[in-house]
Amino acid sequence: MGTYSMQDVDALVADSLASVAALTSLDELRAHEAELDGKRSPFAVLQKTLGALEPDERREAGARLQAARATVREALDARRVALEADERVVRLTRDRLDLGDVVVTSVSAPLAAGHVGLVPSTQRALEDVFVAMGFTVADGPEVETDWYNFEALNIPPAHPARGMWDTFYVELGDPETVLMRTHTSPTQIHLMEEAVANGTLPIHSVMPGRCFRRDTPDARHLATFHQIEGLVVDRGISFADLAGVIETFTRAYFGSDIASRLRPAYFPFTEPSAEFEITCTICRGDGCRTCSQTGWIELGGCGMIDPAVFDAVGIDAREWSGFAFGFGIDRCAQMKHQIADMRALIDNDVRFLRQFA
Ligand code: PHE
Numbered sequence: 001m002g003t004y005s006m007q008d009v010d011a012l013v014a015d016s017l018a019s020v021a022a023l024t025s026l027d028e029l030r031a032h033e034a035e036l037d038g039k040r041s042p043f044a045v046l047q048k049t050l051g052a053l054e055p056d057e058r059r060e061a062g063a064r065l066q067a068a069r070a071t072v073r074e075a076l077d078a079r080r081v082a083l084e085a086d087e088r089v090v091r092l093t094r095d096r097l098d099l100g101d102v103v104v105t106s107v108s109a110p111l112a113a114g115h116v117g118l119v120p121s122t123q124r125a126l127e128d129v130f131v132a133m134g135f136t137v138a139d140g141p142e143v144e145t146d147w148y149n150f151e152a153l154n155i156p157p158a159h160p161a162r163g164m165w166d167t168f169y170v171e172l173g174d175p176e177t178v179l180m181r182t183h184t185s186p187t188q189i190h191l192m193e194e195a196v197a198n199g200t201l202p203i204h205s206v207m208p209g210r211c212f213r214r215d216t217p218d219a220r221h222l223a224t225f226h227q228i229e230g231l232v233v234d235r236g237i238s239f240a241d242l243a244g245v246i247e248t249f250t251r252a253y254f255g256s257d258i259a260s261r262l263r264p265a266y267f268p269f270t271e272p273s274a275e276f277e278i279t280c281t282i283c284r285g286d287g288c289r290t291c292s293q294t295g296w297i298e299l300g301g302c303g304m305i306d307p308a309v310f311d312a313v314g315i316d317a318r319e320w321s322g323f324a325f326g327f328g329i330d331r332c333a334q335m336k337h338q339i340a341d342m343r344a345l346i347d348n349d350v351r352f353l354r355q356f357a
Pocket of ligand 1: 182185273303
């Protein structure tokens with residue numbers, strides 16, 4: 001802006017208003033504010049000349065100057081409001097999200113949902129097979145006393161058969177009295193005790209659950225694993241019923257192309273006892289590392305309830321008879337899906353886990 005005298009105040013106002021109107025952005029407005037209205041403006045310069053005037057003249061000139069300056073300040077404020085509004089529109093337009101893009105983005109990168117693991121889904125499939133055969137499903141504790149895991153199952157303290165189960169003991173009470181169950185068979189004892197107490201015999205139940213053994217994991221074993229126990233206590237039950245149930249189950253779960261066999265075995269709580277095996281699904285019977293070159297994989301054990309077990313729970317063995325079986329759920333998953341090494345089940349490698357979604 002040039003230099004103005006008091007005579008030029010109208011021209012100063014007109015020039016100032018033109019400059020204000022020419023401002024195109026808030027940055028420009030801020031840069032020129034001081035020249036138009038502030039300390040560096042012609043108004044400030046003129047203000048200083050007023051001191052040399054006579055009092056009357058000074059009052060009149062001061063009033064004109066103030067009014068003129070107020071006009072310019074109002075124009076400046078109005079221009080600021082208008083520019084702010086313009087810039088907000090520009091910003092909103094620039095930042096606006098295209099809703100189409102938002103949808104496409106979220107569809108192209110969906111959050112991965114988890115899924116039921118292979119062992120629980122195998123457990124459910126096995127339960128379904130047995131429920132279809134008329135069994136109910138029961139549950140039992142993972143921490144047991146020596147009585148349930150061993151003694152009531154006809155394995156007295158120091159019996160050599162205890163060596164069949166390497167046991168994790170819990171530091172509770174007297175040494176080696178509380179333990180992590182080494183099999184699901186203790187749940188049989190709970191079920192029989194309850195049925196006797198409530199007068200609800202017969203029993204046709206399966207009992208799935210987690211078991212623990214002080215074993216070194218290898219291709220066929222885990223230290224924490226899962227079994228499903230079966231128990232039938234009724235009148236007139238024979239070994240043929242047991243063999244029929246095992247045969248029906250293996251066909252229903254693995255299909256009729258997988259052979260199964262029972263072989264004589266020993267368990268303290270069943271007599272006679274057997275272990276049942278199926279053709280190794282990894283090598284189809286030829287022999288491989290997983291089945292230790294035998295062509296067969298042991299799924300579990302079974303047999304007729306030993307009268308000593310009936311005695312322990314107070315069931316009259318002259319009236320009732322029954323059978324039990326117990327086999328590995330993890331082993332079933334392994335054979336069903338041809339998993340050469342069972343340790344894959346606990347490695348948590350998502351490339352393995354995802355195959356069973
Ligand atoms: N509890 C036995 C084991 O884990 C298996 C079994 C169950 C055998 C029921 C006979 C009857 O070794």
